[in-house]
Amino acid sequence: MPHAPTRPAAAWRQRFQRHNSRWTAGNSLKLLENGEEFFPAVNQAIQSAQREVVLETFILFEDKVGAALQEALLDAAGRGVDVHVLVDGYGSYELSRGFIAKLIQAGVKFRVFDPGQKVMGKRINVLRRMHRKIVVVDGELAFIGGINYGADHLADFGPTAKQDYATAIRGPVVQRIREFVFRAIGESPREDNRNLGRDAQPAGDVETLFVTRDNHRHRNDIERHYQAALRTARERVIIANAYFFPGYRFIRALRRAALRGVDVRLILQGEPDMPIVKTAAKLLYDHLLRAGVKIYEYCDRPLHGKVALVDDQWATIGSSNLDPLSLSLNLEANIVVRDRAFNATLHENLDRLMKHSCTPVVPEPEGRWHGLRLVRSYCVFHVLRWFPTWAGWLPRHKPTIALARVQAEDGGTVDEETAARAAAT
Structure with a gap:
């Protein structure tokens, strides 16, 4: 059953409500071109994570790229790292139950933005998708860009492989990004990670601005x-x-x-x-x-x-x-x-x-x-x-973020109770 966020989570979101207009100095950025540069950088960061990984993406395919990401996430969760994944229900609809179950059973908190039911085999939840691609590791390193997790972002995919970009970011702005993604999933960090990255030291001399678009306060x-x-x-x-x-x-x-x-x-x-x-x-x-x-x-x-x-x-x-x-x-x-x-x-x-x-x-x-x-x-x-x-006249509804669950052999669940919450954005 849907339920209201717990008080700590609500307090976390209220405490870190930000506007998209504040520049942050002291950062470093590295341009990453295509999957050849992006995927190894993300996977290595996850494999090196000590305390926390938060990842959200529009598309996660169950191919060699998705399998490598899954392996990195499983390894991190197995080391006790607090791992959160959010995928879009339209973009990642082809993920199998087995792929998701393996992550959940390892302790990954796997969420789906606006999971929709097919009608006559077709996806109908086309509008107002969660299209972001963000990764935050240990509150110190973030990735932002346009690259989804699929083999079609690698040159060996063939003539239809995509040309795309992302960036790896270090510095104080990473904390802003981290605060945003936790607010977006309607969750607060694990207690021992609550202040992770809060006192991040300058990593460079780049001024950055983290800007988002939603259907509420930041529409344009x-x-x-x-x-x-x-x-x-x-x-x-x-x-x-x-x-x-x-x-x-x-x-x-x-x-x-x-x-x-x-x-x-x-x-x-x-x-x-x-x-x-x-x-x-x-x-x-x-x-x-x-x-x-x-x-x-x-x-x-x-x-x-x-x-x-x-x-x-x-x-x-x-x-x-x-x-x-x-x-x-x-x-x-x-x-x-x-x-x-x-x-x-x-x-x-x-x-x-x-x-x-x-x-x-x-x-x-x-x-x-x-x-x-x-x-x-x-x-x-x-x-x-x-x-x-x-x-503004197009069909709208209140999207949900569903925490995925897996049915166990005894009829119970092997993860937390499914939590459907109104999307924070």
Whole structure:
């Protein structure tokens, strides 16, 4: 039966309620490209954990990547580490009972965000998903990005392997991230870990901002930070985003930046994992190109990244796409960075993509269909203007976070009692 959070958990959430507007100094960040860099770093961190691991992801597949992660989590739990896992009920619906049971029996607290029932074999809980990808280890190390746990993020997966990014973070901001993820799962840390990471020493000189999006208090925070950076851009803007179909204000900010002489470049999907993604983005091409925005289609394989940089200092990386789902419906998390070195590293990476793996989009010449393209662009532009309002009309419900359980042979359960709680976000 659903029940209210215990007083300690409620007190924990109230104590650490944060706004997405506070910069934290003294951090270090390392850019991780694709699963080849991300998965070994995460697994090694979990294998080295001494006291606590908290992991949340949209997708966890039961393949070689999922098996390696499961092994690392089992090993940590077996050493007495307090392990929490949260997956999305839509994105990770294919996980077998055996895969989950093995984790639970080892002591892992395995939760599912909004587990839904299939109707005629189809998932219907499509909207308002938990789309974040966060890991926090011992309150000292965090990972944030767009990479899910699946073999399709490795190059040996083949032509449909995804191009994506994440970052490893150390420093005081890790504690903010940790406080958030515990609040999100409706839980408080284990008693002996309550103050873990509280007195973290500076790990570098990078200023960071942990920004989230939810359907309650922080509905447009990630988009707002993007727009603020675009308004102040003076030299360059590079955005690499898998699913690009933002709202009116975002498109306007891009156009205005380009019109005042900023070098604005978009890296979008040329070989999309879902064809409709490219079709939707192309509806915006003419309107953006006419303002001077340069568009590059990444054609090596599907682009899944969600990164951006502005001028020589500002950058962001995380789970948020620039489409209606991420900007108006899903639960997302990004890290925003003010640091020249990180900006330069990301710029070098994206510049390499544009030079060697992208096809520049050339404006279509004026012709018999030019007027029709202008009308189409005008209509799309103003449809986007009202999308945030329309999003509020879409079906909504109160998502739950369910603590998974396994049926034992004697009819009892081998884990804690299932706890369905209203999602904190």
